[in-house]
Amino acid sequence: MTIAAQIKDIAFKALKNLFPEADMQASMITVNQTKPEFTGDYTVVLFPFVKLLRQKPDELGKQLGDYLVANHGDLFTSYAIVSGFLNLTVQDSYWASFLTKEYNNTAFGEKPKNGKKVMVEYSSPNTNKPLHFGHLRNIFLGYAMADVLKANGYDVIKANLINDRGIHICKSMIAWMRYANGATPQSTGIKGDHLVGDYYVKFNDIYKAEIKQLVEGGMAEATAEKEAPIMKEAQDMLRKWEAGDKEVYSLWETMNGWVYEGFNESYKRLGVDFDKMYYESNTYLLGKSLVEEGLSKGVLFKKEDGSVWIDLTADGLDQKLLLRSDGTSVYMTQDLGTAQLKYNDHNGLHQSIYVIADEQNYHMQVLKLILQKLGEPCADGIYHLSYGMVELPSGRMKSREGTVVDADDMMDEMISMSRQQTEEAGKTEGFTQEELDRLYYTIGMGALKFYLLRVDPKKKMIFDPKESIDLHGFTATFIQYAHARICSILRKEGLSLLPDSNTFASFTLTQGITTAEKKLAVSLEQYPAILENAATEYNPSLLCNYCFALAQQFNSFYDEHSISKAENEEKKQLRLMLIVMTAQTMRHAMKLLGIALPEKM
RNA sequence: GGUCCGGUAGCUCAGUUGGAUAGAGCAUCAGCCUUCUAAGCUGAGGGUCAUUGGUUCGAAUCCAAUCCGGAUCACCA
Numbered sequence: 292m293t294i295a296a297q298i299k300d301i302a303f304k305a306l307k308n309l310f311p312e313a314d315m316q317a318s319m320i321t322v323n324q325t326k327p328e329f330t331g332d333y334t335v336v337l338f339p340f341v342k343l344l345r346q347k348p349d350e351l352g353k354q355l356g357d358y359l360v361a362n363h364g365d366l367f368t369s370y371a372i373v374s375g376f377l378n379l380t381v382q383d384s385y386w387a388s389f390l391t392k393e394y395n396n397t398a399f400g401e402k403p404k405n406g407k408k409v410m411v412e413y414s415s416p417n418t419n420k421p422l423h424f425g426h427l428r429n430i431f432l433g434y435a436m437a438d439v440l441k442a443n444g445y446d447v448i449k450a451n452l453i454n455d456r457g458i459h460i461c462k463s464m465i466a467w468m469r470y471a472n473g474a475t476p477q478s479t480g481i482k483g484d485h486l487v488g489d490y491y492v493k494f495n496d497i498y499k500a501e502i503k504q505l506v507e508g509g510m511a512e513a514t515a516e517k518e519a520p521i522m523k524e525a526q527d528m529l530r531k532w533e534a535g536d537k538e539v540y541s542l543w544e545t546m547n548g549w550v551y552e553g554f555n556e557s558y559k560r561l562g563v564d565f566d567k568m569y570y571e572s573n574t575y576l577l578g579k580s581l582v583e584e585g586l587s588k589g590v591l592f593k594k595e596d597g598s599v600w601i602d603l604t605a606d607g608l609d610q611k612l613l614l615r616s617d618g619t620s621v622y623m624t625q626d627l628g629t630a631q632l633k634y635n636d637h638n639g640l641h642q643s644i645y646v647i648a649d650e651q652n653y654h655m656q657v658l659k660l661i662l663q664k665l666g667e668p669c670a671d672g673i674y675h676l677s678y679g680m681v682e683l684p685s686g687r688m689k690s691r692e693g694t695v696v697d698a699d700d701m702m703d704e705m706i707s708m709s710r711q712q713t714e715e716a717g718k719t720e721g722f723t724q725e726e727l728d729r730l731y732y733t734i735g736m737g738a739l740k741f742y743l744l745r746v747d748p749k750k751k752m753i754f755d756p757k758e759s760i761d762l763h764g765f766t767a768t769f770i771q772y773a774h775a776r777i778c779s780i781l782r783k784e785g786l787s788l789l790p791d792s793n794t795f796a797s798f799t800l801t802q803g804i805t806t807a808e809k810k811l812a813v814s815l816e817q818y819p820a821i822l823e824n825a826a827t828e829y830n831p832s833l834l835c836n837y838c839f840a841l842a843q844q845f846n847s848f849y850d851e852h853s854i855s856k857a858e859n860e861e862k863k864q865l866r867l868m869l870i871v872m873t874a875q876t877m878r879h880a881m882k883l884l885g886i887a888l889p890e891k892m
Numbered sequence: 893g894g895u896c897c898g899g900u901a902g903c904u905c906a907g908u909u910g911g912a913u914a915g916a917g918c919a920u921c922a923g924c925c926u927u928c929u930a931a932g933c934u935g936a937g938g939g940u941c942a943u944u945g946g947u948u949c950g951a952a953u954c955c956a957a958u959c960c961g962g963a964u965c966a967c968c969a
Contacts, residue, residue: 318909321909321910321911323911323912325912326912326913328912328913329912334911334912336911336912338911338949338950339911341949342949348949373912374912375911375912375949375950376911376912417969454969457968457969458968458969459969571969596967598967607894607895608894608895608965609894609895609965612966612967614967615967616967617967619967621966621967621968621969622968622969625969648963649896649897649962649963649964650962650963650964651963651964652895652896652897652963652964653895653896653963653964653965654964656895656896677897679897679898679962679963680962680963682962712931713931716930716931718929718931734931745905745906746904746905746906747905747906749897749898750897750898750905751897751898751962751963752904752905753904761904761917761918762931763917763918763931763932764916764917764918765904765905765906765916765917765918766917766931768931769917769931769932771931772929772931772932773932775929775931776928776929776932777928779928779929780928780929783928784928832906836905836906836907836916839916839917840916843916846932846933847933847934849928849929849932849933850924850932850933850934851933853927853928854928855928856927856928891929892929892931
């Protein structure tokens with residue numbers, strides 16, 4: 292239990308003892324960290340009890356403060372009351388024993404296995420174009436969320452649902468057949484996903500030109516959009532694909548294969564992976580049996596033309612189509628089936644998390660609601676981890692129009708920028724070329740991931756490609772640098788990083804600890820609570836904020852105190868424990884975000 | 893039009909189970925490297941927390957209304 296929670300507990304019991312007849316609840320107690328301008332470490336807010344206990348705040352504070360110091364002298368040294376706030380000063384020995392106990396605990400903050408299975412579906416790309424910057428936000432979020440949940444005791448399955456069929460895939464295929472002259476990734480040296488994406492863009496160029504021509508010939512635009520020859524070809528191809536046409540199917544397999552090779556390369560570079568792949572070509576017919584079931588249960592209804600619907604107007608939503616009048620399914624139908632499939636594949640899931648952009652909020656809300664109405668056991672576990680789109684200053688990225696920031700290009704750029712800045716700072720000495728390449732990768736990718744993870748997922752973000760991502764301030768680089776500094780100190784002291792770090796002899800505190808020392812200890816003590824919050828709020832950005840603040844505190848501490856030349860042995864050991872644990876905690880948190888911290892930079 | 897999300901410093905963002913004088917980073921300005929890594933540290937300036945009203949001892953945080961921006965409401969996926 293964190294110190295803040297302990298204080299809340301203790302203060303509640305104290306008030307119960309002092310005022311046995313009053314009707315109080317634990318939720319009335321607020322415990323905050325004391326503001327730096329006042330003396331004290333933690334603050335109990337007294338106002339909520341003033342009316343109930345008919346006491347003036349300051350008198351109440353005095354009684355409570357006296358009681359706490361008298362009965363919990365092991366925890367508190369003293370208290371001060373400032374206009375309704377009871378500021379408690381925690382014994383230095385508390386921090387010392389916390390450190391002694393936890394500094395070499397490599398699992399600090401983690402929770403024991405809880406036996407609950409959670410699926411995190413993320414990435415889920417279309418196979419007609421390469422990954423772009425917006426996908427990166429999805430990928431980093433999903434990967435981080437999975438690891439955060441693991442650290443909180445869940446059994447996590449990382450899933451990727453690949454959208455490998457449909458009209459958009461046929462568009463690339465048609466354009467390739469028409470214009471590629473048999474070009475392959477091998478013959479052109481172009482990465483497979485990019486090659487296919489180029490023909491997707493090509494399709495749209497031709498399509499637009501054909502529409503224009505038809506409109507000039509006197510056709511209405513809406514009609515032209517349907518009648519354009521290349522579009523009809525694509526639709527024809529989709530029908531052939533669904534009918535299992537050998538030639539079409541074989542081209543489809545070939546081109547998807549190119550894309551997968553490209554994606555795998557990108558995933559590897561991004562440092563992410565999946566435990567389970569789903570393909571829409573296998574799942575797109577699912578869900579029909581659920582519809583049948585829903586009809587027989589009377590949850591769904593059939594219109595005169597044969598189409599099947601659900602009426603959600605009572606829930607403040609609309610009517611939603613689930614089967615077309617020709618009996619074919621729609622997107623929602625297959626999603627219903629896939630939700631059920633995921634659940635059954637894993638013998639039940641405690642939770643199924645979908646990392647999907649916020650433009651699908653409505654869709655996901657409807658999906659969950661329909662499954663609930665159908666009484667499906669998978670329904671309640673569905674959680675939509677919704678995130679805001681990444682936009683350019685000019686608006687949304689549109690791959691159809693080629694106005695996207697490509698993910699592979701972005702990685703290249705970040706790595707080359709970190710190379711450039713490292714060289715400019717003259718920090719390349721003492722590294723082999725191989726070590727330098729790894730360092731540039733670590734810094735570049737770290738900066739990229741942190742940039743996309745540091746913002747609250749639900750907020751949309753604007754990225755200006757003209758402005759490069761910074762390596763100063765609120766960045767991964769800042770945290771990596773603090774870590775490298777710690778490693779440097781440890782190297783000089785002949786100590787190595789955890790888990791190999793030497794254990795110290797027993798430690799007894801005989802001197803006071805300084806403000807900078809205490810601040811670090813206080814922050815470290817909060818890590819388990821932060822890690823838990825990141826999971827319950829589905830928000831990895833909390834870890835970014837935490838790590839940055841921790842690194843800031845370390846940097847101030849480092850500036851103020853010498854570790855190797857500490858005033859005496861006791862101070863030296865205390866500070867070594869502090870920095871070992873700081874490095875360990877930063878590594879732990881950043882690892883969950885998929886960000887590595889170099890030992891030298 | 894209905895529903896949902898957002899609006900905090902010049903810019904990018906923290907802060908919302910209601911707590912003290914609203915915080916960081918970037919940018920600007922001024923300091924700090926013969927001493928453990930200056931990718932750092934210290935300090936300064938910069939705010940009508942979109943607006944108005946309400947609830948309360950206390951509101952960026954809760955409620956209501958309004959304004960602005962975005963998403964969504966397809967026999968598309």
